[in-house]
Amino acid sequence: MSQETKLITINIDGQDIQVPAGTNVIDAATSAGKEIPHFCYHPHLSVSGNCRMCLVELGTPMIDRATNQPVLDENGKPKISFMPKPAIACSTKATPGMHVKTQTPAIKDCQNGVMEFLLVNHPLDCPICDQAGECRLQEFATDYGRGYSRYIEEKNVKPKRTQLGPRVTLDDERCILCSRCVRFSKEIVKDDVLGFIDRGSYSTLACYPGKKLENNYSLNTVDICPVGALTSTDFRFKMRVWFLKPVNSICTESSVGVNTQVWSREGQIYRITPRRNDAVNDSWMADSGRMLYKQVEDESRLKHYQINGVESTFEAATKAAADLINSGKVAYVGSARMSVEEQFLLREIAEFKLGGMHLVYHQQQGDDLLIAKDASPNLRGALVSGLIKELPKTDLAVLGTRIDSGNVDTLFVAGEDLTKVGLTPAQIAKVKIIYHGTHTNATSEKSAVLLPALTVFERTGCFINQQFRIQKFNTCVPPTNGIRADIEVLSQIQSQVKGEHYKLPNIQAIWEQMGKRINVLAGVTFNSIPDDGLLLDGSDFSALTFCEVKSLHYNVRTSTSTFANT
Amino acid sequence: MAKVVDRKPLTWAEHTYLPQIVGGLKITLTNLFRKKVTLQYPEERPVIPDGYRGIPTLVKDPNGREKCVSCQLCEFVCPPKAIRITPGAIPEENTERAHIEKAPQEFEINMLRCIYCGFCQEVCPEEAIFLQDTFSLSGYSREELVFQKQKLYEIGGTLPDKHFKWDKKRSAAHAGNAH
Numbered sequence A: 001m002s003q004e005t006k007l008i009t010i011n012i013d014g015q016d017i018q019v020p021a022g023t024n025v026i027d028a029a030t031s032a033g034k035e036i037p038h039f040c041y042h043p044h045l046s047v048s049g050n051c052r053m054c055l056v057e058l059g060t061p062m063i064d065r066a067t068n069q070p071v072l073d074e075n076g077k078p079k080i081s082f083m084p085k086p087a088i089a090c091s092t093k094a095t096p097g098m099h100v101k102t103q104t105p106a107i108k109d110c111q112n113g114v115m116e117f118l119l120v121n122h123p124l125d126c127p128i129c130d131q132a133g134e135c136r137l138q139e140f141a142t143d144y145g146r147g148y149s150r151y152i153e154e155k156n157v158k159p160k161r162t163q164l165g166p167r168v169t170l171d172d173e174r175c176i177l178c179s180r181c182v183r184f185s186k187e188i189v190k191d192d193v194l195g196f197i198d199r200g201s202y203s204t205l206a207c208y209p210g211k212k213l214e215n216n217y218s219l220n221t222v223d224i225c226p227v228g229a230l231t232s233t234d235f236r237f238k239m240r241v242w243f244l245k246p247v248n249s250i251c252t253e254s255s256v257g258v259n260t261q262v263w264s265r266e267g268q269i270y271r272i273t274p275r276r277n278d279a280v281n282d283s284w285m286a287d288s289g290r291m292l293y294k295q296v297e298d299e300s301r302l303k304h305y306q307i308n309g310v311e312s313t314f315e316a317a318t319k320a321a322a323d324l325i326n327s328g329k330v331a332y333v334g335s336a337r338m339s340v341e342e343q344f345l346l347r348e349i350a351e352f353k354l355g356g357m358h359l360v361y362h363q364q365q366g367d368d369l370l371i372a373k374d375a376s377p378n379l380r381g382a383l384v385s386g387l388i389k390e391l392p393k394t395d396l397a398v399l400g401t402r403i404d405s406g407n408v409d410t411l412f413v414a415g416e417d418l419t420k421v422g423l424t425p426a427q428i429a430k431v432k433i434i435y436h437g438t439h440t441n442a443t444s445e446k447s448a449v450l451l452p453a454l455t456v457f458e459r460t461g462c463f464i465n466q467q468f469r470i471q472k473f474n475t476c477v478p479p480t481n482g483i484r485a486d487i488e489v490l491s492q493i494q495s496q497v498k499g500e501h502y503k504l505p506n507i508q509a510i511w512e513q514m515g516k517r518i519n520v521l522a523g524v525t526f527n528s529i530p531d532d533g534l535l536l537d538g539s540d541f542s543a544l545t546f547c548e549v550k551s552l553h554y555n556v557r558t559s560t561s562t563f564a565n566t
Numbered sequence B: 001m002a003k004v005v006d007r008k009p010l011t012w013a014e015h016t017y018l019p020q021i022v023g024g025l026k027i028t029l030t031n032l033f034r035k036k037v038t039l040q041y042p043e044e045r046p047v048i049p050d051g052y053r054g055i056p057t058l059v060k061d062p063n064g065r066e067k068c069v070s071c072q073l074c075e076f077v078c079p080p081k082a083i084r085i086t087p088g089a090i091p092e093e094n095t096e097r098a099h100i101e102k103a104p105q106e107f108e109i110n111m112l113r114c115i116y117c118g119f120c121q122e123v124c125p126e127e128a129i130f131l132q133d134t135f136s137l138s139g140y141s142r143e144e145l146v147f148q149k150q151k152l153y154e155i156g157g158t159l160p161d162k163h164f165k166w167d168k169k170r171s172a173a174h175a176g177n178a179h
């Protein structure tokens, strides 16, 4: 683990606080519950210091040159010498004994002046601006601004809807030239396409000639833009943010487990944004992951329980599924897209009515930021929950041979399209399929019992990411068409298979069971998992070679060595 | 503690009831010959004073353009949640209005919910919604009383405007930078 950094004491507005040495003064103030207003500073980007909003008065203890000792005042306290002029907090690092004043009349004057200059050419089109409601400029204008404008001259005119790329629209009039987006593209994505052209009040954000802002992380520029200059073309003019309710979730795009917030109004999702987690995704997420909400209202969603193509009820369909499992030679196709809880329930079914458990190792291209090679969010969960003991293959060829040799005549399938993972139509025709998935596909159409499932946005549970960090996702919108949660379906089938009385499952109770049976989860409860996840001990699986190589906060070499040490 | 209220016995005059009857007749007769205040509603209609809060309506500017930019502030502020807006973009091809960028696709006010508080009018940054003088509404179904955008504009009509904010923006955009 990293070395404990030395704590030092600094004083902000008369309040002593302890921070690690070298902390940025803005962050130090935030940790003390104080706000130093800032536009261009971002904790995950380099400091550029161009907006001047973060001006504060800085002082350091006076040192006697002769004795090299701090000069003391009559009370025996070190004397502080303040700089004659304000300094920007964002490019200042905390040093021992430093004094920061954020509330003096001089500072208020500075903030007032900076706000006035920023608003000189601002179009003030808040009524049509998507950023309204989460706009730094709006907030700071009310908190630190003058409250009225003295500017009567003509305002600058700039292009209002430039397409910077396929997903990002730029309104140049609103841009305050903070360069966050420029720094993001250059430093994080290493796709240096943005820059400023022209000078003075003609300065404009633009793409390098012949290039576009089209990398898969372009929408992060929209998130970090402190004003409404960069807007998401998908979300543009769709809904005002104050109507949207954010719910914490996890991106299912890959095993990175990007922390997200899903914003919905009245059961309809409008956008997905990243949620800060410095151990996983910092403040970023991929554009592709943001579009996943569209699956919720997709045409091909499965909406009805069916037995042999005839619409049925939850009770009858789960009963039929259980009967099929009990009567036949069953095999299970689990999934690394199920939550840990669901995987555990499936494991229990498979332990009662034995049959092979088959999973597919979905792999993709990936990049070294936030899309891992493992295309499913919860393969580690399948291992931890005991659903599987070793890494799955990339297709179901083994299951295919088992079907051919007549060992399997019933399949429980959790959301895999069998036609795409190595089973031939002839093999599929030989088995009765119980399909539990979200969308229509070739397998769901062939199924004997069809159990519609919920998307990640409609259920609650946990995923374990590539770092063996267990993270919670919460129900963001109510289930489509009254479909029951996946854990309800699985527990119903489980009690039917075992011939027990059905109890409505509750996630806490499932966690109690898991805590008893799974060593690394002992003592963990669902409620005790913090919002930024809980790092589990993955040493049991250190012998396995996972396909991920490197992500923002994951490196295969360092991580295996960490596991070996713990 | 019980309190005994003394009741004065009636005088002789009071016993006759005549003074009371005369007094009553006097009131009746004076009112009979006074100017009448009753309006023969609905044939006769009252004069609606300025600032009256009738039903909320959408208005156009004197150039006949819709002023609402679907900022949804009225939807947010409306206490009984009577307003429902589907925002939309004005396409860039619409050169007349493209500088406004945004306008409502749908604008619904449920008049059965509206409590005529006037908050929407107060909050509107574009002066696009006004509670005007229509005060009596009736209909055969609930749906009929959910007014759509077109109807709201019909009732609203045009009101004088002194800002022409978006016009100024457009001419500025045409003129380009001043310096």
Ligand code: SF4
Residues within 6 Å of the ligand: B056, B074, B077, B078, B079, B080, B081, B082, B083, B109, B113, B114, B115, B116, B117, B118, B119, B120, B121, B131
């Ligand atoms: S008058 Fe009040 S209740 Fe009626 S629509 Fe406006 S805000 Fe809503």
Ligand code: SF4
Residues within 6 Å of the ligand: A127, B067, B068, B069, B070, B071, B072, B073, B074, B075, B085, B120, B123, B124, B125, B126, B127, B128, B129
């Ligand atoms: S009527 Fe006014 S407040 Fe309501 S959406 Fe339109 S512009 Fe906004």
Ligand code: FES
Residues within 6 Å of the ligand: A037, A038, A039, A040, A041, A048, A049, A050, A051, A052, A053, A054, A055, A088, A089, A090, A091
């Ligand atoms: S935040 Fe410090 S100068 Fe912009």
